[in-house]
Amino acid sequence: MGYRVLILIDHQSHNITNSVYQLANRFFLHPKIGEVFVASRSDVSNLAFFSKHSSLDLHAVKVDSGFSFDSTGQQFDHVSNRINLQEMDMVVLRLPHPLDEAFFHFISENFPPEKMINRPQGIIQTGNKLFLLKLQSWCPPIRWCTTFAEIIDFHQAYNLVLKPLRSYGGKGIVRIYDGVLEDTYGVKIPLSKAELFLTDLKRDGYLAMQYLENVHLGDKRIVVVNGKIVGAALRIPAAGSWVCNVSQGGHAEAAFADEREAMMADAIHKVVSPLGIGIFGMDTLVDDNGQRVLSEINTLSVGGFGPMEMQHQKPIPALVADELISFYEQNSK
Template sequence: MRHSKPAYRMLVLTDHLIHKAYDSLYPFLVHLHQHQAGIEVEVASRANPANLPFFEELKPDRIYTTLVGRHFNQQGAQLSLSESRKRVVGLADFDLVLLRLPRPLSQPLFEMLMQQVEAQRLVNYPAGILRTGTKAFLTEIAQLCPPLQLCYSTEEILSFAKNFPIVLKPLHEAGGRGILKIEQDEVWEGQHHQPLQAYLPELHTRAGQGYLAMKYLKRVSEGDKRIFVVNGKVVAAALRLPPPNTWMCNVAMGGNAVAAEADEDEMAMAQVLSPLLKQNGIIIYGFDTLMGDDGHRVLSEINVSCPGGLYPAELLAGKPYTLHAANEFANYITQHIAPK
């Protein structure tokens, strides 16, 4: 049952043209709209040319939005998000701003948001996204991860690779791009490999940008599991399986997903991660795990800017994951944010 007058007004900032099929944002926002807490949800897309003054010129009172209703869906929202000019609003009109912006992230936009909106009314908090959304942040929670090290030179890389086969993840790339494996004096990039000695000049060129070096795990074929967390609660999980005969476990590179549950080790990880991330203003996040060589899952990645896959996980499992996530987020709103 909806309130006759909404108790909260929430603005969602996104880029709808980058949304993948079955994007989780749409059902999540519909559930929030229908929640008994009385949350009116408006969405502004940076892909709408009318929003150029806000997203690019940083004018906080020039935002064109689309109002979320019970029929708000990905297909129907495309036109309205692209051309919305009926509702012009400002940041000050809202009780809460939810960021759902994919990379590249705009630091000037983040700085403007932090100047204009109180910290507790920004989810996830921009400074927290920039700090905890990097591969380097994993070194602060290394106890949850495979052996790892930040490397900025070939010397550091080769020294770390003396211990075991390693994977190198570029600090400033995503989606599996630029990942290398070094094993037995061979360098693998995708399914192609060459002698390490021959690759050293290229490695020297790339190393200056920084790599997160991580022990290569032999049981990678058992999949990369994504765990979804909202307001400190695990709300869903999905297991992404790599293509056959590959050493990489990244759905962006192929493979398929199956229904899954968070295991005891992953629930314990969430209990460690959630308070630490909440200190940085991170309320909605996902984290990925791989099977360690000892049969226990270990942390491989955290996504705090745009954790995807919740609705596809719901379809796989036949469980209302987006509803669970919306309920937990509504709990966060009512517990921590006072209506203006």
């Protein structure tokens, strides 16, 4: 019998573009896989596992050929299949932000971390924006700023984007341009009056990064699995915007990684793979010299390859499943 795979999700955050359903189906069809189960954090019967950390038992949907996105979520209501975490061979984490470190510690204590993709401790390490400092040779100029004076000093050299260290989905990001602070909704404040607005200075500060004038050329998301690029998409901001966000008027289109980005992906893989990161998304922007530079990496609930499959007309979820299984076999011995 093949591997027993458990995918952990939160189905209430899903829409029809979520690629976990295609991934589950590719696992189901894979000759090395025996059974695939999907358990949701939003299933109240799983409260003891996800929230109370008092049980290793889960109610999970057993994937078959008809498993797909259901806008009603009813397939996760009153699930009859009861499984135990320790009966699984491989666990795939597809839980959304915010990152739940207490849960990650709980699951790591009760299941071999080397059999999880991505490994919880690796997600915690790479999920902090400061991790980019380990990759800064691929980034635009960056600096960790913990005081307003440090931000002012860095702004003497560059216009900036400030990112809270634990932010996600663009939350809390601001731009400092020619002495004016601007949030992602277009609200502007003179920098001289902005210190109180920068509330993360009271916590662990910001990762400050040079603002790149070529942002209009788009933010490219590249998905890398087991060191191999499986797909890419270009997110173009709305006219006049500096935010590459489809929900704020931008749009996405098919893209391909260039030679520099392929080298970048390989370099990042060599850093994160020993941390148990088998799949990551990396975002690149065009710098002032016309070359793509690293602006972000994502190792929690990496998706987007379902839409990429339609854009590229190639079986990307199948490639992802193949490479995740290969990564599991390489790391679980």
